[in-house]
Amino acid sequence: xxxxxxxxxxxxxxxxxxxxxxxxxxxxxxxxxxxxxxxxxxxxxxxxxxxxxxxxxxxxxxxxxxxxxxxxxxxxxxxxxxxxxxxxxxxxxxxxxxxxxxxxxxxxxxxxxxxxxxxxxxxxxxxxxxxxxxxxxxxxxxxxxxxxxxxxxxxxxxxxxxxxxxxxxxxxxxxxxxxxxxxxxxxxxxxxxxxxxxxxxxxxxxxxxxxxxxxxxxxxxxxxxxxxxxxxxxxxxxxxxxxxxxxxxxxxxxxxxxxxxxxxxxxxxxxxxxxxxxxxxxxxxxxxxxxxxxxxxxxxxxxxxxxxxxxxxxx
Numbered sequence: 001x002x003x004x005x006x007x008x009x010x011x012x013x014x015x016x017x018x019x020x021x022x023x024x025x026x027x028x029x030x031x032x033x034x035x036x037x038x039x040x041x042x043x044x045x046x047x048x049x050x051x052x053x054x055x056x057x058x059x060x061x062x063x064x065x066x067x068x069x070x071x072x073x074x075x076x077x078x079x080x081x082x083x084x085x086x087x088x089x090x091x092x093x094x095x096x097x098x099x100x101x102x103x104x105x106x107x108x109x110x111x112x113x114x115x116x117x118x119x120x121x122x123x124x125x126x127x128x129x130x131x132x133x134x135x136x137x138x139x140x141x142x143x144x145x146x147x148x149x150x151x152x153x154x155x156x157x158x159x160x161x162x163x164x165x166x167x168x169x170x171x172x173x174x175x176x177x178x179x180x181x182x183x184x185x186x187x188x189x190x191x192x193x194x195x196x197x198x199x200x201x202x203x204x205x206x207x208x209x210x211x212x213x214x215x216x217x218x219x220x221x222x223x224x225x226x227x228x229x230x231x232x233x234x235x236x237x238x239x240x241x242x243x244x245x246x247x248x249x250x251x252x253x254x255x256x257x258x259x260x261x262x263x264x265x266x267x268x269x270x271x272x273x274x275x276x277x278x279x280x281x282x283x284x285x286x287x288x289x290x291x292x293x294x295x296x297x298x299x300x301x302x303x304x305x306x307x308x309x310x311x312x313x314x315x
Contacts, residue, residue: 017255017271024278034285042164044277046157049166050075050229052273054244055251056170056177057108057221059269060214062252063181064194065261066115066122068215069245071222073133074107076241078226080137080145083236087146097152101223107133108219112212130245137238145236156231166228170270173224177266190214195262250301251276276300 028035035041054071061068078100085096111129115122148156158165181187193200193207200207229240254272257264279300283293 017268017275021271021275021278024275024282028278028282032282032285035282038162040281040285042159042162044274044281045164045167046232047281048273048277049156049164049170050225050232051244051247051251051276052170052270053173053225053228054222055248055269055273056174056266057218057225058245058248059177059252059255059257059264059266060190060217061122062249062257062259063190063261063264064211064214065197065259066211066214067126067249067259068108068111068218069123069126070107070111070129070133071218071225071248072241072244072246073130073137074104074219074222074241075226075229075244076238077133077137078104078223079230079233079240080140080236080238082152082227082230083146083148083234084141085146086149086152090149093149093151096149097227100227101220104219104221104223104226105216106219108222109212109216111219112215115215116208116211141236141238143238145238147236148230148234152227152231153234154231156228166232169224169228173221174266174270181266186210186213191262193261194258197261247276247297250297253301 054075058068058071081103082096082100085099086093089096107129111122111126114120114125154165155169156166160168181190189200189205190210192203193205193210197207225244226241230236233240251272252264252269253259254275255265255268255270257269276297279296280293283296288296
């Protein structure tokens with residue numbers, strides 16, 4: 001009973017991002033007329049979709065106390081390849097999309113396997129993979145290539161009863177993955193291995209297999225995010241994935257996840273994504289330059305880490 005109560009208080013502490021997000025939205029709705037237009041609110045949801053999908057996958061890796069710096073370039077590679085293929089075969093949206101997801105899962109699984117078998121540090125390894133994928137993109141093309149198919153554009157820009165389809169996809173996958181983490185043996189083992197890898201191994205948990213699975217999931221979600229981004233851009237822009245890896249980590253940290261592993265929630269990651277998108281939207285409405293926005297994002301990261309650090313030390 002005591003353990004259950006502690007866990008309840010612990011999870012409640014992580015929900016603070018939702019309070020901050022609600023306060024931010026409330027302020028904007030009250031004092032910024034341009035913010036509360038239906039078009040702007042729908043645009044916030046659309047802008048959140050691709051990053052949200054990538055951040056959901058990143059959460060699985062962070063729960064193990066690791067990060068994947070290659071997810072942005074994985075998404076960027078999918079943007080280029082999918083638009084190139086769909087420009088040639090526009091009727092094959094579903095097969096091309098499935099192939100791109102397989103590409104993402106394969107990249108992630110390779111990352112996880114190298115981390116597991118070669119015992120390479122995931123930060124260094126995935127930074128190297130980021131460079132490899134960026135090189136592949138620019139070897140393939142140094143300019144925008146191809147175009148997205150109409151179904152992919154509809155997924156990224158269309159709506160159902162006024163709600164963006166991409167946002168519906170994101171929320172649906174968040175609910176599914178949260179259920180996986182909170183109600184399945186895989187989820188319990190992932191959190192246990194992230195909290196204390198040695199104890200998890202002694203309990204018979206296959207920590208190495210979990211690493212491969214977590215990175216594969218991150219790669220798969222990066223690919224789905226890349227497909228949404230391709231539909232939104234409408235063409236295979238080679239720099240589409242730049243910066244998304246850092247933004248996804250920021251969103252996970254804002255959601256209260258521990259960079260040392262063992263704590264986190266994809267639902268709270270979603271709140272972190274919305275908070276980042278909200279900040280960017282407000283700064284745009286105020287006419288703030290992109291350079292100042294970069295500074296603001298960096299300040300948010302530092303603040304989020306400082307807020308979480310005392311809890312990390314106390315564990």
